[in-house]
Amino acid sequence: MYHKVTLQGKLNLYDFYLATMQKSDNQGRSKPVYRYHKISRCVHQWRHLKIIKRGVALIRLIPFWQQRLVPSQSSVLPAPILGEISQTIGTVSVVLTIRWIYAQFIAVDANFKLKSKNRQIKDPELGSGWTYFVEDTAYTCHVADNPHQNNVTSCGTEFHAVNQANSRGGGDYIASGVVKAVCARHCFVLPNAVGDLQRGERYINTDYIIATYLERCQVHDIKISYDIACKWSINLHSRFATYHEDVDLSALSLTYLVPKFHLPAHGAKCQVQYSFNYTRGVGRTHGETVEQEWAYINLAALSTREMGPGARHAALDDSWGGWNWRKILGLGSLLEKNLLKATEMASKQRQAADDFTATFPRETVRVWRRMVKDWETDAAYPNPYLSNDRASKVSAARLRLTQEETEEAERGNEALHTVSASVFIRAGLELEDQQYALQVASAAKTSTDTQKATLFERRGSLLHQIKKWREVQAIYMPGVFNSCS
Known part of the structure; x- marks a missing residue:
């Protein structure tokens, strides 16, 4: 009972025991x-x-020629396995036009909530490296032997998690979080693709879990x-040649991408290239x-950070095993739904194109x-999606205008109004946004009395702001103001 409850709701054992x-x-x-304490050991x-049972059951489902895989591969689940089995015919024989069918999609990310407190507990791990966490001894030695490898750097990204990653950690924690790789298509947690972070999100940690999986x-x-x-992709081949000689990246076709939600926070060049x-x-x-x-595993963060190292790894591995099992059960209906949707949308998008x-x-x-085909064949060609125009952000334009007004004030040229010209322009743009949002809200077919009252209040507030803005417009744009009047 406890095993089922904790997989679903992440209830810790102590609360279950008291209940x-x-x-x-x-x-x-x-x-x-x-x-x-006896129940905890049980x-x-x-x-x-359960991990051993799942591994033996899966090995029986895999053909004999695939059973050369190490024990940790017993955690691989059907969707990722399909690509591996299909590729055994040899990559050379796969036609380039359909090679994408057999591609493996890997999503990598770090999580600083799954910490582990340094409680000085001697807690050996059962079956280290058999499931999702990498083998702990080799991993710890590798990180300790290479402490000076460069850490992550940002490319103008606005995500504070990246900029502050190297400051996370300390003596109170033996692990400041974890870095993990999952199947980016079906969200299966990959085997031997999770590792503890000692201090921040460093290349050496990410490189190791990727190398262990690619082996x-x-x-x-x-x-x-x-x-x-x-x-991260810069100098990746040279880092692997130095630290992971068993993995030949030159023999693989690697494509590096940035997740869609995170991409807008990067620079314009990254938004096109990745x-x-x-x-x-x-x-x-x-x-x-x-x-x-x-979102699923973070519910276990409060309980696992108090555990010893071995118990923590076992609890997280068990949760990921339960997650993958539920993914298997729903994979059939998910693929059917996606197939029907893809079939419908393919014809619509083709017609629109x-x-x-x-x-x-x-x-x-x-x-x-021709430009697109050349660029897809060889990245040395000019990127057809990269605009030559130097687009400026609103924040950059605001900063430039403010600097110009400050320089004018230093020369003794005072503004015509207490509201500066840059503030006047920005307020006008914000009013346009509010007008559009109000039009969208007004287009709703059904609404309650409360929603209607809120809508009228917003309309009245907007009209009042426009009236105040018109007063300033008469000073900065007298011609437009007179024509509107």
């Missing part, structure tokens, strides 16, 4: 025998036996989604599946398609 005691004696009149053993991966075409892929939307053979993959799994293409001259379309 069981209260069920038999809710008034607490008698003094029960305290067996919490749960630890049960989780380990056993039989797929040639691999798409790696990572929120800092733009920087976009899923501009990459052939990825479909509607968004790369954010790893965030979905974080043809209609849009027909609005341009044939020669122009031919040139554009």
